[in-house]
Amino acid sequence: MRIAILSDIHANREAFEAVLQAVRRLAPDTLVLLGDIVGYGPDPGFCVDIARELVTAGAICIRGNHDQAAVRGPAGMTPNAHEAALWTRAQLSAGQSAFLDSLPLTAKLDGVLFVHASARDPDAWHYVRDLRSAEACLAATDAATVVCGHTHLPTIFYARAGREPVAFIPLRDVPAPLSAVHRHVVVVGAVGQPRDGDPTACFALLDTQAREVTMVRVPYDTQDTVRKIRAAGLPDWLGLRLQIGR
Amino acid sequence: MERPHTGSVIDGFTLGERLKAGGMASLWHASHPDHPGPLVVKIPVLDPGADVSAIVGYETEVLIHKRLSGPHVPRFVASGDLSRIPFIAMGLVAGTALADRIRQAPLPFPEIQRIGIAIATALADLHRQHVVHLDLKPENVILTDKGAVLLDFGLARHAELPDLLGEESTEPIGTSAYIAPEQVLGERSDPASDLFALGCLLYQMASGEEPFGRPKTVPGMKRRLYHAPKSLRAVNPQAPAWLEAIIARCLEVDRGRRYADATRLAFDLRHPEQVTVSRRRPTAGERSLAKRLVDLFQKRHEAEVTGTPTVARRKAGPSIVLTAVDLSEGLDALAAAILAETSRLLAARPDSALACLTVLKTEIIGETKTVDAEGRSLYIGRLVALKDWARPLHLPEDRVSYHVIEAVSAADAILRYAGHNDIDHIVLGARSSSAVRRHLGSVSTKVVAEALCSVSVVRVKGGASEKDPEKD
Numbered sequence: 001m002r003i004a005i006l007s008d009i010h011a012n013r014e015a016f017e018a019v020l021q022a023v024r025r026l027a028p029d030t031l032v033l034l035g036d037i038v039g040y041g042p043d044p045g046f047c048v049d050i051a052r053e054l055v056t057a058g059a060i061c062i063r064g065n066h067d068q069a070a071v072r073g074p075a076g077m078t079p080n081a082h083e084a085a086l087w088t089r090a091q092l093s094a095g096q097s098a099f100l101d102s103l104p105l106t107a108k109l110d111g112v113l114f115v116h117a118s119a120r121d122p123d124a125w126h127y128v129r130d131l132r133s134a135e136a137c138l139a140a141t142d143a144a145t146v147v148c149g150h151t152h153l154p155t156i157f158y159a160r161a162g163r164e165p166v167a168f169i170p171l172r173d174v175p176a177p178l179s180a181v182h183r184h185v186v187v188v189g190a191v192g193q194p195r196d197g198d199p200t201a202c203f204a205l206l207d208t209q210a211r212e213v214t215m216v217r218v219p220y221d222t223q224d225t226v227r228k229i230r231a232a233g234l235p236d237w238l239g240l241r242l243q244i245g246r
Numbered sequence: 247m248e249r250p251h252t253g254s255v256i257d258g259f260t261l262g263e264r265l266k267a268g269g270m271a272s273l274w275h276a277s278h279p280d281h282p283g284p285l286v287v288k289i290p291v292l293d294p295g296a297d298v299s300a301i302v303g304y305e306t307e308v309l310i311h312k313r314l315s316g317p318h319v320p321r322f323v324a325s326g327d328l329s330r331i332p333f334i335a336m337g338l339v340a341g342t343a344l345a346d347r348i349r350q351a352p353l354p355f356p357e358i359q360r361i362g363i364a365i366a367t368a369l370a371d372l373h374r375q376h377v378v379h380l381d382l383k384p385e386n387v388i389l390t391d392k393g394a395v396l397l398d399f400g401l402a403r404h405a406e407l408p409d410l411l412g413e414e415s416t417e418p419i420g421t422s423a424y425i426a427p428e429q430v431l432g433e434r435s436d437p438a439s440d441l442f443a444l445g446c447l448l449y450q451m452a453s454g455e456e457p458f459g460r461p462k463t464v465p466g467m468k469r470r471l472y473h474a475p476k477s478l479r480a481v482n483p484q485a486p487a488w489l490e491a492i493i494a495r496c497l498e499v500d501r502g503r504r505y506a507d508a509t510r511l512a513f514d515l516r517h518p519e520q521v522t523v524s525r526r527r528p529t530a531g532e533r534s535l536a537k538r539l540v541d542l543f544q545k546r547h548e549a550e551v552t553g554t555p556t557v558a559r560r561k562a563g564p565s566i567v568l569t570a571v572d573l574s575e576g577l578d579a580l581a582a583a584i585l586a587e588t589s590r591l592l593a594a595r596p597d598s599a600l601a602c603l604t605v606l607k608t609e610i611i612g613e614t615k616t617v618d619a620e621g622r623s624l625y626i627g628r629l630v631a632l633k634d635w636a637r638p639l640h641l642p643e644d645r646v647s648y649h650v651i652e653a654v655s656a657a658d659a660i661l662r663y664a665g666h667n668d669i670d671h672i673v674l675g676a677r678s679s680s681a682v683r684r685h686l687g688s689v690s691t692k693v694v695a696e697a698l699c700s701v702s703v704v705r706v707k708g709g710a711s712e713k714d715p716e717k718d
Contacts (some may be wrong), residue, residue: 140539156408158408160302160412163414164413165413165415166408166412166413168407171406174406176362176406176407176408177309177407177408179302179305179410180305180327180329181301181302181305182410191524213715219444
C-alpha cells in the first residue's frame with residue numbers, strides 16, 4: 001500500500017496546494033493528514049475545507065495540538081503559537097471548528113500507527129526528536145511502525161530490542177528503506193512550516209509493500225504566504241521562518 | 247527452513263553444487279528458469295540463537311547489493327524474505343580469486359600493477375555509487391578478464407542509507423589485516439578506508455607479508471594508528487620505488503595525506519614514471535631518542551591522528567583534470583585562456599591533479615615523422631612547450647603530468663586518454679569558426695559529444711576578425 005502523509009500544514013494554502021498537486025501525480029492508494037491543519041498560517045478556513053473534502057473522499061485525518069488549540073483555546077504554547085491560535089480561532093466557522101474537534105488522536109492502517117506527536121500519551125503532545133523520546137513512543141504501542149509529525153524535522157528512528165536506536169535523516173526525494181528486523185518511528189517533515197533548513201514543503205510517501213519511505217520536497221512561492229501573514233497581522237517571525245525553513 | 251542441500255529449491259532457485267562454507271553463509275551454484283545464466287545463491291547462517299548482528303548484516307547486504315550495478319559487482323538477481331527464507335541470488339562471477347593468486351606472493355610487479363589498477367577501477371565505480379566496501383580483502387576480489395569484481399557487501403556502507411550495522415557493535419567492524427585506522431575507531435563512511443585496504447593488498451602482493459599482520463585484539467589493531475609498517479623495500483628490496491611510494495600514500499594514517507579517490511590511485515599505477523618518489527622519511531629507529539620520547543608523552547588523540555574525512559575533498563572538485571592544449575601555433579591567446587580556465591578548476595580542490603596533453607598530428611598516409619631525428623626533436627620540442635605552458639600554474643611535481651600523444655585524430659586521442667584514465671573533467675579550446683571546421687567538425691564538438699565526463703570548452707571572446715561572418 002502506498003500512503004501519502006501530510007503533516008503540519010499550518011494553514012499554509014500555497015504549500016498545501018503545491019503538495020496536493022505533487023500527491024496527485026504520485027497517485028497513492030491512501031492519504032493521511034497527520035494533524036496541525038491550522039495554526040501559524042493565514043488560511044485556516046481554506047485548509048480545513050480542503051481537509052474535509054479529502055476526508056469525504058476517503059482520506060484519514062487526525063488531530064494536532066494546533067487544531068485542538070484553535071477549538072478549545074491555546075494552552076502551554078509559545079507566545080507566537082498562542083497569538084496565532086487565538087487569531088485562528090476567530091477565523092473558523094462553527095462547521096470548521098466542529099470538524100477539527102471531531103478528529104481522532106490516532107489512526108491505524110496496514111499495521112502502521114499514525115499519531116500527530118507521539119504514541120506515548122498522544123494528547124500530551126510530546127516531541128519525538130531524540131533517541132529517548134523515540135524509544136518512549138515505541139514503548140507505548142505494539143505497532144511495528146509509528147508515523148508522526150509535530151517536530152517539523154524529517155527523521156527516521158530504527159529501533160531494536162536491547163540496542164540503541166539509530167536516528168537517520170532521510171535525504172530529499174531519496175527512498176529510505178524500512179528494516180525487516182527493526183521497529184520504526186517515522187517523523188514526517190512539515191508541509192506548511194519546515195524547520196530543517198530547507199524551506200520547500202515536505203510530505204512523506206510510505207510504501208508498505210516495498211518497505212520504503214520517501215520525504216518528498218515541493219518548492220512553492222513562500223512570498224505569497226509571507227505577504228498574507230503580514231496582512232493578517234500575525235507575528236513577522238512566522239513569515240520570516242517560511243523563507244529560511246527554520 | 248530445512249537445511250539447504252544440492253537439489254533444494256528455494257523460491258524457484260534450484261541449488262547445485264556447494265561452493266564453499268564461510269562462518270556467516272553458505273554459497274551454492276544455482277539456476278532459475280526465469281533468470282538465465284549460472285547463478286550463485288548465498289544463504290546466511292541465521293540459526294535461532296545465532297548472533298543477531300548477522301541478521302542486520304544480511305539485511306544491510308541486501309539493501310546495498312540491490313542498489314548496485316555495473317561490471318564490478320555480481321549482478322543482483324533476487325533476495326528472500328528475511329522472516330521466511332533469507333538468501334541472496336546473484337550472477338556467478340567466473341575468474342580467479344585474488345585469495346588464490348596472493349598465496350604466490352611476491353608476484354611479478356607488472357601483475358601487481360595490473361591487479362591494483364583493476365581493483366582501484368572497481369572501487370572507483372563502487373564509490374561513485376555511494377558505497378564504501380569496508381571489507382576489501384583477497385577473499386572478496388575476483389579477477390576476471392573484464393576487470394576486478396568485488397564481493398560481499400555485508401559490512402558495506404551506503405551514504406544514502408542508515409547505517410544500521412554500525413550500531414550493532416562497539417568493536418571495530420572489518421578484517422584486522424586490512425582495516426583502516428579510522429575504521430578501527432568506528433568510522434564507517436570514508437571511501438578512503440577502502441584505499442587503505444587496497445594499499446595493504448598491494449603491499450602483500452609485493453612482499454608476501456600483510457603489513458600489519460592479523461592482530462586479534464582492538465589494541466592490536468590500533469597499533470597501526472601510531473606505528474607504520476616496515477617499508478616495502480625493506481621487506482622486498484626488488485620492489486620499485488614508485489610502488490613503495492604509491493603504497494605509502496595508501497597507508498597514510500592521516501587521511502589528509504592519503505589518496506582520496508580510487509581514480510587517482512589507478513592513475514598513479516598506470517603512470518609509474520610520473521609518480522614522485524619523495525625523499526625517504528626516517529624510520530622510527532633512525533629518529534632521535536629525544537624525538538621518540540616526545541612522541542611517547544605527547545601521544546596525539548586517536549581521532550586527531552586519522553585526520554579529517556576525505557568527503558569534503560571529494561566534493562570540492564574534480565580529482566583529475568585533463569587539459570588538452572594545441573601548441574602547434576605556439577602560446578597564443580587561446581592557450582592562455584585554457585590555462586586560466588584550468589587554473590580555476592584546480593583551485594577548487596587543493597589535491598587535484600592535472601594531466602596536460604598535447605596531440606602531435608601524424609598523417610594517415612606516408613611515414614610517421616617521429617621515426618627520424620626530426621620527429622624525435624618534434625616530440626621533445628612539444629613536451630618542452632607543454633611544460634612551459636603549464637609553468638605559470640606552479641604545480642608541485644606530484645600534481646601534474648605531461649603527455650605528448652601522436653595521433654591522426656586529436657579528438658579520438660583525447661577521448662581515449664580520458665576514458666582510459668577515468669578523467670573527471672576535460673578542458674580544451676575551440677578556435678573560431680572556419681569553413682574547414684564547419685565541414686569536418688571540430689575537435690571540441692566531438693569531445694563534448696562523446697566524452698563520459700564534464701567538458702569545459704574555452705573560446706577566446708571577440709576574435710571577430712578570424713570569424714566567418716556568416717556563421718559563429
